[in-house]
Amino acid sequence: MEKLSNPQKTIEVLQKYNFTFQKKFGQNFLIDPHVLDKIIAAAEITKDDFVLEIGPGIGTLTQYLAEAAREVVAVEIDSSLIPILEDTLSSYDNVSVINEDVLKVDLKKLAEERNGGKPIKVVANLPYYITTPIIMGLFESHVPLKSLTVMVQKEVALRMQAGPGTKDYGALSLAVQYYADPYLAANVPPNCFMPRPNVGSAVIRLTRFEETPVKVKDEALLFRLIRASFNQRRKTLQNGLVNSPELHFSKEQVAAAIETLGVSPSVRGEALTLEQFAALCNALSE
Numbered sequence: 001m002e003k004l005s006n007p008q009k010t011i012e013v014l015q016k017y018n019f020t021f022q023k024k025f026g027q028n029f030l031i032d033p034h035v036l037d038k039i040i041a042a043a044e045i046t047k048d049d050f051v052l053e054i055g056p057g058i059g060t061l062t063q064y065l066a067e068a069a070r071e072v073v074a075v076e077i078d079s080s081l082i083p084i085l086e087d088t089l090s091s092y093d094n095v096s097v098i099n100e101d102v103l104k105v106d107l108k109k110l111a112e113e114r115n116g117g118k119p120i121k122v123v124a125n126l127p128y129y130i131t132t133p134i135i136m137g138l139f140e141s142h143v144p145l146k147s148l149t150v151m152v153q154k155e156v157a158l159r160m161q162a163g164p165g166t167k168d169y170g171a172l173s174l175a176v177q178y179y180a181d182p183y184l185a186a187n188v189p190p191n192c193f194m195p196r197p198n199v200g201s202a203v204i205r206l207t208r209f210e211e212t213p214v215k216v217k218d219e220a221l222l223f224r225l226i227r228a229s230f231n232q233r234r235k236t237l238q239n240g241l242v243n244s245p246e247l248h249f250s251k252e253q254v255a256a257a258i259e260t261l262g263v264s265p266s267v268r269g270e271a272l273t274l275e276q277f278a279a280l281c282n283a284l285s286e
Contacts, residue, residue, distance in 0.1 A: 026127025042185035214278035229269025
């Protein structure tokens with residue numbers, strides 16, 4: 001079958017099945033072979049790899065993954081796409097499709113059954129509204145992950161790799177960088193998709209750390225502190241932590257913990273590094 005990265009082929013398939021784009025699923029299908037090649041290259045897919053694809057759509061990227069990997073499991077939430085995928089992927093015997101919400105799939109079990117529990121590679125052209133829940137869900141559930149190579153809104157990719165003191169730096173930057181090393185692999189303009197999104201996109205690879213770069217006594221507390229620090233960016237770190245409904249420390253406890261960092265009491269959360277947040281977390285865990 002001719003590759004779906006040819007826009008004419010994509011149109012032909014969509015017309016054949018009378019497919020209508022569902023806004024609620026944030027569907028934008030890739031129609032640029034160069035971008036597809038860049039995704040495969042960024043994900044460093046080899047014939048040894050088991051790949052989990054999230055949101056295969058009509059199978060455009062899936063075709064490329066199937067040719068590069070040992071095995072591909074694609075999880076698609078939209079049941080109207082299943083007959084299309086059966087058609088477009090019929091010539092690949094190393095692909096299986098699961099019609100389910102990826103947040104409800106037991107991915108640990110999947111990795112165990114299909115990859116002997118070894119770390120898997122995840123590749124996805126994610127709908128923008130659910131990017132963060134999916135990425136954080138994969139990290140926090142401790143699914144054995146080698147890397148996560150995702151197409152996301154460009155501004156989200158920039159936030160994932162931002163450093164302290166920059167406008168893009170925030171809770172997402174810290175959360176991603178606690179678990180993984182972000183690498184921006186490609187910028188993708190709107191004309192590479194059908195239908196065209198209103199914003200630019202980017203391919204980012206998140207390579208999972210074997211060990212987190214900082215050690216904390218209480219991981220859940222670390223993320224509560226990070227969220228509280230950025231929920232009200234204009235507030236000082238101290239006020240943000242004291243006023244957070246998620247935290248229950250006194251003003252004195254917070255002030256003493258901030259003092260151990262050797263920074264000003266009026267510091268804002270956006271000025272702190274991941275290492276400083278870890279130190280703050282450990283000071284408040286004692």
